[in-house]
Amino acid sequence: MRIGELAERTGTPRRMLRYYEEQGLLVPDRSPNGYREYCERSVDRVLQIRGLLDSGLPTRIIKQVLPCLKLPRAIHVTDAAPETIATLERERDRMTRRIECLVRSRDAISEYVEAVRRNRPRPAAEPPVAPVAPVTSAASAASAASATDYALPLSA
Structure with missing residues (x-):
């Protein structure tokens, strides 16, 4: 290939x-x-x-x-020079420290996310919005604009 x-x-x-x-x-x-x-x-x-x-x-x-x-x-497995073995052991130890740090970071993030989820208030339901009539002419557009500039929530 x-x-x-x-x-x-x-x-x-x-x-x-x-x-x-x-x-x-x-x-x-x-x-x-x-x-x-x-x-x-x-x-x-x-x-x-x-x-x-x-x-x-x-x-x-x-x-x-x-x-x-x-x-x-x-x-x-092949025979390796003592220097190679020592280098690989240092790299392995460095990787172990990195993994431990990553695990601590992951755990801290998980704890934070869970705390935020526990303390977050539930979102309130959005109130329904009153329908707006379609505008068919300039006169009705002016009339609609004077009545409301935007849709208002229906009162309960």
Whole structure:
């Protein structure tokens, strides 16, 4: 498939797919005329990249993690340098702190919304509006305008 189809299937702009290629995250084949050609596996790879980016990982870390993600939702463990493990642990801890902060923010918003809903008075029913007769001439328009400039609520 070409870049346009991959962009459509993954919801990722073409420019972003080219960026993934520049960063070494996505490696397309090239057709004889130079067009990028992507295999079906590229759809899963792009979704993995987007998920990792959305979780806050920088592309330099994603590049280290991607070889472990051979299949969608599967992790293939390879030997990693101690520096890589330490970097991944720091990123994991940073993500955990971010998740905790997001959960606190979500809970605070939920509490606020519930408090507003509990304390909000019920809206009163709108009073019915008196019908206005259609205007058929300039004279009747002047007459109608002098009687009322707008529709008045019916008294109960």
